[in-house]
Amino acid sequence: MVEKLQANLKVPVTCKIRCLPTSLQTLHLSHRLAKSGASLLTVHGRCRLHKKQQVGVTNLDIIRRIKEELEIPVVANGGISNFDDVEYVIRETGVDGVMSSECVLENPALFTGMVPDLDEIAEEYLQMVEQYPGEV
Numbered sequence: 001m002v003e004k005l006q007a008n009l010k011v012p013v014t015c016k017i018r019c020l021p022t023s024l025q026t027l028h029l030s031h032r033l034a035k036s037g038a039s040l041l042t043v044h045g046r047c048r049l050h051k052k053q054q055v056g057v058t059n060l061d062i063i064r065r066i067k068e069e070l071e072i073p074v075v076a077n078g079g080i081s082n083f084d085d086v087e088y089v090i091r092e093t094g095v096d097g098v099m100s101s102e103c104v105l106e107n108p109a110l111f112t113g114m115v116p117d118l119d120e121i122a123e124e125y126l127q128m129v130e131q132y133p134g135e136v
Helices: 004-009 023-033 061-070 085-094 102-106 120-129
Strands: 015-018 040-047 074-077 098-099
Touching: 015 098, 023 040, 023 061, 040 061, 061 074, 061 085, 074 085, 085 098
Parallel strands: 015 040, 040 074, 074 098
Antiparallel strands: none
């Protein structure tokens, strides 16, 4: 699929994966995606089963190995709760970037290193709702 997209699109093709049951499988998949034409790979450092109550530790070792072995940019994902985590993951893995999903929803300023006043953000949001009412 990546080869087909890369050959027929004018925009870069990026991929995101989760770790597979073994590091060898995860490395193999990463290399296959890069060879198929992916221009960037995001690696979630947990397996598919590590969700909700089963959340495990983010595997930074496999992310580091992928970054060392691939020639395309690698982005780390998983276990990012605050800006200290962002800096730690970059330092430990050498990745080109870090992404977060759930925690950035709680703190939209996550990547700035600032801790926002949530009451202030809520107040600003309510003012915008008044200023720009939508139609129901």
